[in-house]
Amino acid sequence: MYSEKGTAVYSSNLLDEHSSPVFVWWNEQTLNTPYKAGLTNSAEGFAFCFGNYNTYQSVLCFAKDDNKLFAWSKPYGSWVEYAKKNDLVNVKYLANEFNAYNDTIVLTSTATDGSKIQLTTDGTSLYLNKKLKGATDWTTVWKK
Numbered sequence: 001m002y003s004e005k006g007t008a009v010y011s012s013n014l015l016d017e018h019s020s021p022v023f024v025w026w027n028e029q030t031l032n033t034p035y036k037a038g039l040t041n042s043a044e045g046f047a048f049c050f051g052n053y054n055t056y057q058s059v060l061c062f063a064k065d066d067n068k069l070f071a072w073s074k075p076y077g078s079w080v081e082y083a084k085k086n087d088l089v090n091v092k093y094l095a096n097e098f099n100a101y102n103d104t105i106v107l108t109s110t111a112t113d114g115s116k117i118q119l120t121t122d123g124t125s126l127y128l129n130k131k132l133k134g135a136t137d138w139t140t141v142w143k144k
Contacts, residue, residue, distance in 0.1 A: 059073075
């Protein structure tokens with residue numbers, strides 16, 4: 001199950017094994033979602049999934065009509081509310097970019113003032129990074 005050119009494929013279980021990052025959509029029938037865990041009332045959404053439940057696994061999940069981002073990672077072993085929309089920088093974002101390569105998934109948003117936030121996983125940990133306008137380096141503000 002692999003997506004082509006940014007088109008999500010249906011997942012019946014968000015914790016299925018994926019040897020490379022994959023972009024999926026889910027609904028009320030899908031197993032192991034934030035909805036099934038009781039963290040959101042939204043029964044639909046999309047996710048970025050990577051890994052194997054028995055060794056390492058990371059899932060970044062967005063629920064339809066919800067302002068939260070949910071994360072699941074093997075080291076933690078359960079869903080956590082990763083961030084609410086209003087927890088992030090309070091500016092308008094012009095551009096969003098998603099990249100998946102090797103063992104890395106990166107979601108980057110660029111604000112109208114030129115600053116950036118980045119959500120990334122390397123298959124082991126989850127990171128929230130920021131780069132202020134004019135800065136050359138990213139600063140990690142959260143790691144799990």
